[in-house]
Structures are given as structure tokens and as C-alpha cells.
Amino acid sequence: MARELGIGSPAIASPRRIPEADQARARWLAAQALARWQRRLLPLIGAAALLFVWWALVAVFDVKPYVAPSPQVVALTMVQKYSVLLSNLWPTMIEAISGFALGNLVAIAIAILFVHRKWAEMAFFPIVVLINSIPVVAKAPILVLLLGNGMAPKIAIAAIICFFPTLVNMVRGLEAISPQALELMHVLSARKWEIFLRLRLPTSIPYLFSALKIAASTSVVGAIVGEWIGSQVGIGALIIQATYNFDSALLYATVITGSAFSVLFFLTIRMLERLCVRWVPHPA
Amino acid sequence: MASAAPLTNAAALADVPAIELRGVTVRFMSAQRDVVALEDISFTLQPGSFLTLLGPSGCGKSTLLRVVADIIAPTAGSVRVLGHAPGEARSRREIGFVFQDSTLLPWRSAIDNVRLPLQVGSGARPARGGRNPEELLALVGLSGWEHAMPHELSGGMRQRVAIARALLGDPRILLMDEPFGALDEITRDRLNDELLHVWRETGTTILFVTHSIHEAAYLGQQVLMLAAHPGRVREIVPIELPEPRHLSIRDTAGFGALAGRLRAILETC
Numbered sequence: 001m002a003r004e005l006g007i008g009s010p011a012i013a014s015p016r017r018i019p020e021a022d023q024a025r026a027r028w029l030a031a032q033a034l035a036r037w038q039r040r041l042l043p044l045i046g047a048a049a050l051l052f053v054w055w056a057l058v059a060v061f062d063v064k065p066y067v068a069p070s071p072q073v074v075a076l077t078m079v080q081k082y083s084v085l086l087s088n089l090w091p092t093m094i095e096a097i098s099g100f101a102l103g104n105l106v107a108i109a110i111a112i113l114f115v116h117r118k119w120a121e122m123a124f125f126p127i128v129v130l131i132n133s134i135p136v137v138a139k140a141p142i143l144v145l146l147l148g149n150g151m152a153p154k155i156a157i158a159a160i161i162c163f164f165p166t167l168v169n170m171v172r173g174l175e176a177i178s179p180q181a182l183e184l185m186h187v188l189s190a191r192k193w194e195i196f197l198r199l200r201l202p203t204s205i206p207y208l209f210s211a212l213k214i215a216a217s218t219s220v221v222g223a224i225v226g227e228w229i230g231s232q233v234g235i236g237a238l239i240i241q242a243t244y245n246f247d248s249a250l251l252y253a254t255v256i257t258g259s260a261f262s263v264l265f266f267l268t269i270r271m272l273e274r275l276c277v278r279w280v281p282h283p284a
Numbered sequence: 285m286a287s288a289a290p291l292t293n294a295a296a297l298a299d300v301p302a303i304e305l306r307g308v309t310v311r312f313m314s315a316q317r318d319v320v321a322l323e324d325i326s327f328t329l330q331p332g333s334f335l336t337l338l339g340p341s342g343c344g345k346s347t348l349l350r351v352v353a354d355i356i357a358p359t360a361g362s363v364r365v366l367g368h369a370p371g372e373a374r375s376r377r378e379i380g381f382v383f384q385d386s387t388l389l390p391w392r393s394a395i396d397n398v399r400l401p402l403q404v405g406s407g408a409r410p411a412r413g414g415r416n417p418e419e420l421l422a423l424v425g426l427s428g429w430e431h432a433m434p435h436e437l438s439g440g441m442r443q444r445v446a447i448a449r450a451l452l453g454d455p456r457i458l459l460m461d462e463p464f465g466a467l468d469e470i471t472r473d474r475l476n477d478e479l480l481h482v483w484r485e486t487g488t489t490i491l492f493v494t495h496s497i498h499e500a501a502y503l504g505q506q507v508l509m510l511a512a513h514p515g516r517v518r519e520i521v522p523i524e525l526p527e528p529r530h531l532s533i534r535d536t537a538g539f540g541a542l543a544g545r546l547r548a549i550l551e552t553c
Binding site: 183184194195278 | 354390
């Protein structure tokens with residue numbers, strides 16, 4: 001008897017065939033196919049249009065190469081100097097990913113502490129807010145003085161920049177359980193760690209991924225900003241060098257390389273999210 | 285079950301009320317003044333009976349249920365559940381609770397939601413076996429839906445899963461807090477019938493909160509009417525309708541008179 005209430009239940013017979021409906025269905029399928037192609041093609045057309053406008057502006061106004069390069073020069077530079085770009089991308093990648101891992105792990109651990117020990121949240125959350133309010137460009141020199149010129153300060157900056165959004169979102173996620181769910185756990189005599197494992201942690205996962213997606217991009221920003229101050233290698237260092245040498249083509253190629261990694265990092269996290277969180281509908 | 289337990293125990297159980305409240309008062313503290321949610325509530329419920337709680341909003345129906353379930357401690361008075369303190373009954377898994385919202389865990393399938401009580405409360409394993417999760421889903425009419433996720437189920441189906449979950453471990457007390465309040469009337473009627481079926485099948489004691497006069501009269505053997513501000517017992521109305529009941533009973537003159545009487549009392553609450 002429950003089946004009658006179900007979605008896609010076998011009890012619902014398929015409707016009688018009528019020609020009007022078949023035509024309507026054919027039109028609907030055609031519209032769907034068109035929409036699908038539009039979703040795929042329009043972004044590419046948009047990108048191509050932007051490249052064309054860029055090329056046209058440089059050509060029409062005769063912009064000098066040390067001010068801004070044309071797109072085809074940038075493309076050529078990316079091919080010719082790919083080994084330079086790649087060898088500078090590696091350190092930035094390592095710093096960003098290490099900082100991402102470190103910052104998020106610490107944020108998750110502190111969020112768990114805050115949720116279970118309210119006094120800790122009251123004591124330390126204002127300090128966290130204060131530190132977060134210092135601009136990253138101001139934090140960077142302090143960390144370079146503290147940690148030297150190697151990878152350590154860059155990882156630290158990337159970690160700090162990831163830390164705050166994850167902490168705030170994770171605390172919110174761990175507390176986003178309904179009062180009734182908590183009452184249910186109480187009636188079942190669940191222990192605190194069981195409530196954490198079976199209820200709080202799964203509830204927080206979508207919140208965590210929202211933060212991780214932000215962190216994926218910002219960790220790259222953190223690593224690059226770190227490299228601006230006293231570094232010989234990395235995307236950030238290459239940006240500074242190219243700027244000082246008025247090598248605009250290399251500058252643009254470097255920026256594109258850095259963004260490509262950033263986007264790839266973001267997409268990886270989003271893919272993980274879709275694998276892990278199957279109970280919340282995702283926008284297409 | 286009775287044959288497995290020692291005779292003395294079985295004999296003792298028969299005399300012990302399922303739920304016994306004596307002078308229960310609940311006050312909630314606030315900065316301005318104490319809010320009296322319940323005042324001097326006393327009643328006794330025999331094992332296997334079905335009591336519905338009816339009253340205007342703010343009369344403390346849900347609070348009363350939570351006192352029995354050991355979620356809220358009474359400010360004064362005594363509560364006994366199967367002859368024990370509520371906390372004791374809870375940790376023996378004698379209490380099943382169904383909320384207005386199904387409270388299913390959205391990342392678990394129907395069957396895994398029913399299994400939840402087996403996976404938490406490591407300090408309190410159910411003493412008796414009872415039906416297994418598959419049998420419970422079948423009991424509430426959901427065989428074939430074991431692996432459906434909550435977002436694939438309708439509101440009524442989610443509530444059936446919640447009932448199956450509450451019945452795991454064969455609790456002797458089932459507390460229901462407006463479980464069908466958010467459902468449409470057709471679904472609600474159907475679930476009312478199925479709940480009576482479940483009650484007859486399991487022999488559990490049910491305490492059922494509702495704000496529907498018809499639901500209260502149709503389901504309960506007795507209706508406990510609560511008055512508001514502060515919540516106190518107005519009257520306990522016995523419902524003398526032939527058993528087993530069927531929905532068509534609602535069209536009889538007897539049922540109409542009963543509903544009219546409950547409505548009249550409700551107006552004085």
C-alpha cells in the first residue's frame with residue numbers, strides 16, 4: 001500500500017499514447033538538446049570573444065610589449081618557457097597544498113574543540129578573529145622574519161589564510177544539528193563521541209566542503225603572496241622578476257599558469273565533494 | 285517473551301504501571317520570571333494502553349512527553365516508567381520516541397536509519413531482540429524501500445521509517461509527539477490506521493500527542509485533556525468505541541458526539 005505513495009512506483013501506469021503528446025515530447029527533447037549544447041558552447045564562445053577583444057585592443061591602440069602583450073605572444077611564451085614556468089609552479093604547488101592541508105586540519109581540530117569545550121571558544125575565538133583581520137600582506141613579512149626564507153613561511157601563510165573560513169564553517173556545521181536529532185540521540189542513550197561520529201560529523205561535511213572550496217583558491221594566493229617577499233623560486237617570485245624586467249609576456253604566462261593550478265585545485269575539491277556528499281542536491 | 289523470563293518477573297511486570305506521574309511540575313527559568321510549563325500533573329497508564337494527549341498549543345503536551353523520556357527533568361514530583369526512574373527505563377531501551385519531524389539522518393538509507401539504535405548507545409544495548417530492521421520496515425508497509433534515501437521518500441514514508449526506528453529493540457513504551465502533524469489528511473488517516481495495526485501487533489504502550497480532536501478520539505483508549513498556562517490536567521476522557529477500530533467509525537453518531545464533547549472541553553482549556 002505504501003507503494004502508491006512512492007515516486008516512480010510501478011503502480012503509476014504510463015499515459016496513453018496520443019500524437020499531440022508525441023510531438024510535444026519531440027519538441028521538448030529538441031529544446032533539451034539545444035540547452036545542453038548552449039551550456040557547453042557558450043562559455044567557450046565567451047572566452048574566445050574576450051581573447052579577440054584583448055587582441056584587438058593591443059593591435060588597434062598599438063600597445064607596447066612592455067605594457068601589455070598580445071594573446072598570441074603570451075601563448076608563444078607559455079610554449080617556449082614552459083620548463084621555466086613548470087619549475088616555478090612546483091614550489092608554489094607544494095606550498096599551497098601543504099598549507100591547505102595544515103591550515104584545514106588545524107581548523108577542523110580547533111572547531112571540534114570549540115564545539116565540545118565552550119570555554120575554549122569564548123577564550124580564543126576573539127583572538128582568532130583579530131588575527132584574521134590582519135591583512136595577509138601584513139602577516140607575510142612577520143612570518144618571513146620568524147621562519148626564514150625557505151618554504152616554511154609560505155606554507156604558514158597559505159595555512160593561515162585557509163584556517164579562518166574552515167574554522168568558522170566547521171563550527172557552524174558541527175552545530176547545525178536539529179534539537180530533535182539531539183533528543184533522539186539522548187533517548188537512544190548515545191554517548192558524546194557517538195553523537196559526534198554519527199550525527200555532528202556527517203552534518204558538518206557539506207559545510208566543510210564549502211570552506212575547502214574557498215581554501216583551495218586562497219591557499220594558492222597565500223603561497224604566491226609569501227613568495228613575493230624574499231624568494232627566488234615560485235610563481236610569486238617569477239611574477240616579481242617578470243614585472244621588474246618589463247617582460248609582460250612572461251608575467252601574463254606566469255599568472256595564467258598560477259590560475260590554471262588554482263582552478264584545477266578547486267575542481268579537484270569539488271569532485272571530492274560530489275563523491276562524499278550525495279544527500280544534498282548539487283547545482284549542475 | 286513471558287516464557288523465557290522468570291515467573292516472578294512476569295508476575296511483577298503485570299502489576300507495574302507503564303507510566304506513573306505524581307504531582308509533576310516543570311518550570312523553565314528565564315531572566316524575567318519562571319515559566320510554568322506543567323503544574324501538578326498526575327496520571328497512571330497501564331501496560332498496553334493507548335493514551336492520546338490533547339490540548340491547545342502551549343499546554344505543555346510535548347514537555348510532558350519529554351519528562352517521560354528523560355529529556356527534561358521535572359522541577360517537582362515523581363515519574364516512574366515501568367516502575368523505574370525515566371533515565372533507567374531509557375538506558376534499558378524501553379522507550380521509543382517519534383518526533384513531528386521524522387529526524388531521519390539524510391545520509392543513511394531507510395534501513396540504515398532503522399538500524400541507528402543498534403549503532404549508538406554502547407552503554408545501553410536493548411535487552412530483548414524483537415523484530416529486525418527488515419521486519420520493522422515491512423510492519424510499517426515499506427518492504428521494497430529498504431535502500432531508498434530519505435530525500436527519495438514522501439513525508440508519510442519518512443514518518444513510517446521513524447516509527448520503525450522507534451520500534452527497534454521492542455520498547456514497551458512508545459512516545460509520539462505530533463508524528464503526523466505535518467502530513468496531509470489522506471496520508472494522516474492512512475497512518476492512523478497503520479499505527480493502530482502496529483499497536484495491536486506489538487502490544488506496546490503508546491502516549492500520543494496531537495492537536496487534532498479526531499485523531500485523539502480515533503486513536504486513544506483514553507484522551508488526556510490538558511489546559512494551558514500553566515499546563516495541567518483538565519480531564520481524562522475514556523473513549524468507548526468498538527475494537528478494532530476502522531476509519532468508517534468516524535462517520536457514526538457516537539464518534540460525532542464524542543468529538544463534540546472533546547471540543548466542548550477544549551474550549552474551556
